Amino acid sequence: MLSRNRYFMIGVLLVMFGLQFRAVQSFVLNEPATRTLMKLNKDASVASNGPDLAGFIQEVAVPRPTKKVEPPRWVGLALVAFGAVITLHAVAMPKRE
Numbered sequence: 001m002l003s004r005n006r007y008f009m010i011g012v013l014l015v016m017f018g019l020q021f022r023a024v025q026s027f028v029l030n031e032p033a034t035r036t037l038m039k040l041n042k043d044a045s046v047a048s049n050g051p052d053l054a055g056f057i058q059e060v061a062v063p064r065p066t067k068k069v070e071p072p073r074w075v076g077l078a079l080v081a082f083g084a085v086i087t088l089h090a091v092a093m094p095k096r097e
Contacts, residue, residue: 014083
């Protein structure tokens with residue numbers, strides 16, 4: 001069972017994540033994250049810089065695959081609103097004795 005403190009912490013974290021999503025327009029994933037996303041989706045079009053060169057000689061001139069993620073604007077607002085509701089719920093909960 002979640003206590004009052006844990007509800008409050010979850011609510012505050014959701015509000016902060018929501019503010020973070022509202023503050024940025026896009027994220028650029030690094031190479032390992034992009035390769036993991038490619039494996040999960042089983043889709044070669046996830047990498048925006050070119051084909052997968054696994055097994056070939058990695059040179060400096062070869063572009064590394066990265067993915068640009070643009071989250072929708074409503075995600076940040078939803079996280080802030082949901083986090084605020086959970087935080088207010090934690091404040092309204094009775095203290096444990």
